[in-house]
Amino acid sequence: MTPYERARKTGPCRLRRRAGRRSVRAMEFACPSLPPARRRPSVAAVLAVAAALAGACDEAAPAASEGSRGDFVIEGAFEPPGPKLGDNVLSVEVTDLEGEPVTGAVVTVTPFMPAHGHGSPETPAVVDVGGGRYRADNVVLHMPGTWQLTLRAVVGARAGERVVGFELGE
Ligand SMILES: [Cu+2]
Secondary structure, three states, X not given: OOHHHHHHHHOHHHHHHHHOOOOOOOEEEOOOXXXXXXXXXXXXXXXXXXXXXXXXXXXXXXXXXXXXXXOEEEEEEEEOOOOOXXXXXXXXXXXXXXXXXXXXXXXXXXXXXXXXXXXXXXXXXXXXXXXXXXXXXXXXXXXXEEEEEEEEEEEOOEEXXXXXXXXXXX
């Protein structure tokens, strides 16, 4: 079995099937640009990312791993729960590696559709609502399909990032 075939077996095609095409349950994968905040990505996640990069799927799909990278742990949740087509509000929580809230961060939310190579027509506007919580308005998801949200927080020289992938239905 070639590494390519192995990646197909364990890669995003299979993970996506297991999760269901219509699932809006967030599947996440780690960004390789920063070291893991808490744990290393699993072998399956690394293979899945490799498979996605190699174009093993006809559509890019988020790989299933977990966690934030860098100096912070970042959580994101749509309000109300579940992304919808169109304008969304995302609440973001940033904590440090000791679990303490991170206030005063510059937080960005960047939507992207990997299969189509484009982002959102709008730029989310993020406000600091205190206590390590941030609110992103104008998170416009204008097409059904696979989206990735890159959540990034920067405070001085410290930075954290999390990439969340999900399927948006019609
Ligand atoms: Cu698109």
